[in-house]
Amino acid sequence: MAARVLTETRAGITLAFSGARAWVRTPRLLVMGAVPSIVTAVIVGVLLGVLLINVGEIGRAIASGVGVDGGTLADVVAATAAIAVLAASTLVSVALFATVTLAIGQPFFEAISRRVDDSLGGLEHPAPEEPWHRALVRGAGESVVTVAISIGVSLGLLAVGLVPVVGSPTAFVLGALVGGRLLAIELTAYPLARRGIVSRHERIAALRPLRTRTVVFGACVFLTFLLPLGAVVAMPAAMVGATMLARQVTSPSASAGSGLPGLRLEGGTHGVDRGVDE
Template sequence: MSPRASSASVRPVREAASGAATAWRGLRTWSTSPGLMAWGLLPGAITAALFGGAAIVIATQLAGWSRSLASLVVDDGSWAHGAVQVIAALAVVAGSVLVAVYAFTAVTLTIGQPFFERIGRAVDARQGFVGAEPDEHWARSLLRGVGEAVRLALLTLPLAAGLFLIGLVPVVGGIAAFVLGASIGGWFLALELTAYPLARRGHVSLVARRAVLRRNRAKVVGFGAAVFVLFLIPLGAALFMPAAVAGAALLVNDPGFATRAHQEGVTPDPTAQPPDAER
């Protein structure tokens, strides 16, 4: 293998690691702005209360669901029934986690939009970016954001079904479903978390944001997967949400991220109105 080919194969791994490190840098924002970050805990707490009921239902019904699924494959009294039930339970979890984590993130960002936008502006300012607010009425922005979140949420459903089927594969299925779930879920999380910092740079619509992120795919997936794993910790989605928002702003501010997007011909969203300078 030539040195150039070797470098090309290593580069995505290096960029994914850099993206994951950016998520850690977002956590460190707590040490510099604890008061600002603390406000971001409130929306997560509200969403956690809303989603708590669904989590309880899944937790209490998981044994029954997995037992029923196992009974479709093998006889109840057979020696393999217990093993198949465990595999089915893991598959159910793998399929539902993607939808749950994305839905939690989308709802929390919608509820806490003013708090998270404040965090994003503060991180931008510390990085030396004096941006401009999108010239879009708050009601229109909210409706557009909700519409985009619903579109992405519907897209996660067939993907979750695919992860469920992968999770049914003995031995390797659970591991493969987790890795794929973190990667796919990380991409969806990054689309949501970078919405505001990219909008301040002229990339308002989902199509425009996706074009920017796609040209930085390895770094974006690395960042999103790290956030996804943190969100799997009990109460992690509520506790780490402010840090994830700060990390998303840091990701967009990364010089390599911005330069590469520019070189690849990414232009501001043509449907967006020219923003007014931030006062």
């Protein structure tokens, strides 16, 4: 059991790094994928900026709400609460960033996913594409579900974060794991749709056999998103890893490292321009 967990953990990390390798080999394609990330990063950045400006007041309000007013203890509780609020808000901000970026950058991320599949042998029987209006409505509904789940979980993480000393680190780790799973479910939407796995419920069921691999991959992406400009750089690279994860989920013969050494996303008859236009 422990050996399998270690193997799956290593596989998840490998998937995350596969996107970084793709950046080195095909920067032009992934730069295009970074464009919608920049737009969303500005929006989310403004929201986080407002939170940072007011987080001190929020912490003091929470301290007052639990009956601690004045003195050193009140300062400690307020500081702990402020840190807990920031830790909990990361989950919501990452979920919001991912869902909005995937929505506005759909053509770019679809092109990246197609190129990954093509470079690794293509799909023998790709599923018919969902009509755009139906995909738009379904995607919007799934995005609302993802953000709603992240808000609910973040409230629980806020409560955990209020526990002195160990609360904030524990909340952060739990947030990365839960956020990683939510990210993986969102990122695999298009790659799995090409394989006939369309709804969110179907994706969750398809990813379940590789749960540890999925969570570790998503958690690596989640942590990268927290770095300065990390979300902008990592989003298109994450689509590379998500497409490879979709291949592994639907093809038992695919391994965590299959195709990585020769992965090429440019060239051939299906270049990025064609991928975006299709």
